[in-house]
Amino acid sequence: MSEAGTDAVVPPELQRLWRRQPAGRRGPRPALSVDRIVQTAVEIADAEGLAAVSMARVADALGFTPMALYRHVSGKDELLALMADAVPGPPPPIPADLGWRDALELWTRSQIELAMTRPWYLDLPLSSVTPGPQRAAWLEAAFYAMRDLALPADEKMAIAGLLAQHVLGETRVQVESRRTAVQRVRRAAGLGDDVPDSELDPEALAAAHPYADFELILTRLASPEEYPYLAGALASWEPSPGGEPSSDDEIAFGVGVVLDGIEAWVARRGAGTA
Amino acid sequence: MSEAGTDAVVPPELQRLWRRQPAGRRGPRPALSVDRIVQTAVEIADAEGLAAVSMARVADALGFTPMALYRHVSGKDELLALMADAVPGPPPPIPADLGWRDALELWTRSQIELAMTRPWYLDLPLSSVTPGPQRAAWLEAAFYAMRDLALPADEKMAIAGLLAQHVLGETRVQVESRRTAVQRVRRAAGLGDDVPDSELDPEALAAAHPYADFELILTRLASPEEYPYLAGALASWEPSPGGEPSSDDEIAFGVGVVLDGIEAWVARRGAGTA
C-alpha cells in the first residue's frame, strides 16, 4: 500500500525514467516500449549523429507511426533525456584496494573515454540534473570511491559534480577539436560533407592539430598590436619534442590538475586517510 | 598586395567572423549587415531564449525577408557561431598589480557571471574552437594574466583551456539547477510553462534546491540495496549551518579547487614568481 501511495506523488516522467510502470493495466498489450524506443534512437544517433534522430525516423526504424511514440514518451525532449541516461552504461567496477584518488581518476577517465566514443552525447541538451538509474549508478560509484574520505556528504557531492563537469568540458574540447580537424581535412581535400569520417586520410587528420587556425587568425586577421600577448605566445610556440601533444596528454593534464586541487582541499580539511 | 594574396587563403566564414569584408564592392550598398543581424538575434535570445531565434524571426524583426539574411551569413549554424563570439563582450580589465592566480580568478569568475546572466549562451552549439575577435580578446587577457609565469606557451594555453572548460561546466550546472528549480516551483503552483520566470515566487525558488529530486528518487524509486553509498550519503546529509549552500559558495569551491590544482602544477614546474 505504500507503493500506491508513494507512486501517486512521483511525476510521470520520473516514473518513465526509472521504468516504473504500474502493473495493473487495461488496454491491449503494448507492442512498443520505452526501452525499445530509446534503444533504436541511440542506434540512429550512433550511426548518423544526433541530428538524424527525429520522431519520424525512430518510429520508422521500429515500423510504427510517429505518433505511436507519444504513447510512451511525452515528446522529443523526454526522449532525449532518456537517451542521456541510457547512454553512459554501467560504471566500471572499482577495485576495492584503490585509494580514493586513483579510484576517482578511474571513474573520471572512464567517462571521458565513453563520451569520446559517442560524440553525439555532447549534443544532447543536458536539460535535467535529475539522474536516471544509470547516472545514479555512476554517482553511487563515485561515493564508493570516496568511501574512506572523512568528508560530509554535500562536499563529496560537490567533488563528484566538479569531476563530472570536467568530464563534459574535456570531452567537449576533444570532440570539437576533432570535428574542426575533420572539417579542415575535408576542405583541403575538396570533399563534401557527405564523405564519411572513415574515408578521411588518418595521417592528414593527425597532422591537423586544433591550434592550426590560430596561426592563420593571428597572422592574417588579428593585428599583433591588439593581441600582443597572444602574438607573443604564438611566436614562442615551439613544437614539443615528439610532435604535438596527444589528446591523451591533454586529458591527463586536465584530470591531474583537478585531482590535485581536490587533494589540496582534502588535505586542508584533514580528511585524508593514512 | 600582401592583403589580397593573404585574403584569398582565409575561408569566407572566417572573414565574416572577423568582419573583414573586401572593400571594392560592386552591387547596391547593402541595407543589412552581419553586425545588425547578430545583434537582433542576440536581442531575441535575451528576451525569449535561444529557441525563439529563427531565421524568419530575426529577419522579421529587421523588416526583411528571411532569405535576405543568407546574403550575409551562410546559414543558421554560422549565425549561431557569430552569436557565440559576440555575446561574451570584452574581457574585464585586469589590474596590473594582480598576481597570476588572482588575475585568473577574476578572469574565470567574470565569465561565469556573464554566462549566468545569459543562460541561453549554454544552449549554443559550441561548434567551433576557432575564436572570433571577442574570444580572442578573452584569450589575450588570460595570457596577460599569466605573463609572469615561466611556462611555455602551450602549457599556458592548456591552463586557459582548462579554466574555460570549467566556466562552461560550472555555469551549466548552475543554470540547469536553476531551470529545474523553476520547473518544480511552476508545477507546484499549478502554473503553465507560459508564466514568465519573473512572476514566480522568489522564496519558493530559493527553497527549491537542486538536490530535492534526489531524496524523492532514492526514497521512492531507487532501492537502497542497489545504491547503498548514495543512500548512506543521503541519510547523513545534514543541512549546513545557515541553510543550503548558495550558488556563490559552489562557484567559489569549484574555482578554488581548479586554481589549487593549477598552483600545484606551477609549483611542480618551478615556474612561480617570488
Add this chain to the structure above:
DNA sequence: TAAACAGTGTAGACGGCATAAACAGTTTAG
C-alpha cells in the same frame, strides 16, 4: 557612354520537423 557583371533583396516553393485531435480496435475491471 554602353554593356557586362557582381552583389542585394524578394517571391514562392519544398521537404522535414514536432505534435495536436479524432478515431478504431483491444483488453481488462466491475
Add this chain to the structure above:
DNA sequence: CTAAACTGTTTATGCCGTCTACACTGTTTA
C-alpha cells in the same frame, strides 16, 4: 456484458531552414 482504459493510426497544422529563379542596383570595363 458493459464501461473504461489503453494502444496505435490517420489526418492535419504550423513552423522551420533553405533552394531556385528573379528583378534591381551600383560599379567596372570596353
